[in-house]
Amino acid sequence: MHQDLDIASFQEQFTNNPAADYALIDVREIEEFEQGHIPGAINIPLNTVPERIGEITTEKPVVLVCARGSRSAMAAEFLTGNGYRDVYNMVDGTLGWMMRGLPTE
Numbered sequence: 001m002h003q004d005l006d007i008a009s010f011q012e013q014f015t016n017n018p019a020a021d022y023a024l025i026d027v028r029e030i031e032e033f034e035q036g037h038i039p040g041a042i043n044i045p046l047n048t049v050p051e052r053i054g055e056i057t058t059e060k061p062v063v064l065v066c067a068r069g070s071r072s073a074m075a076a077e078f079l080t081g082n083g084y085r086d087v088y089n090m091v092d093g094t095l096g097w098m099m100r101g102l103p104t105e
Helices: 007-015 030-034 046-055 070-081 093-099
Strands: 003-005 023-026 062-065 087-090
Touching (some): 046 070, 062 070, 062 093, 070 087
Parallel strands (some): 062 087
16 A cells, blocks of 8 residues: 655655655656646656556665655555555645745656
């Protein structure tokens, strides 16, 4: 089972922690990703996750994000169902990130 994570918890656990090694996967569509995403995010649209699962590490925590947290929750369930253990869903999503004025690429 995955863990839900809000933006403040994500920052505390991962971005503000220099020792944190994690993968940030943005499961939004390519067009959405190109309009702005959290720095360091890798774009693997939700409908391509099953065929691209080999690109998602099992060696470190995986944080999934979408616009509002629902598509990333589906991706998190898929990963945990396929043996991934350290999986997080950013419930506030990219929209929440942008609404807080946090940096995007």
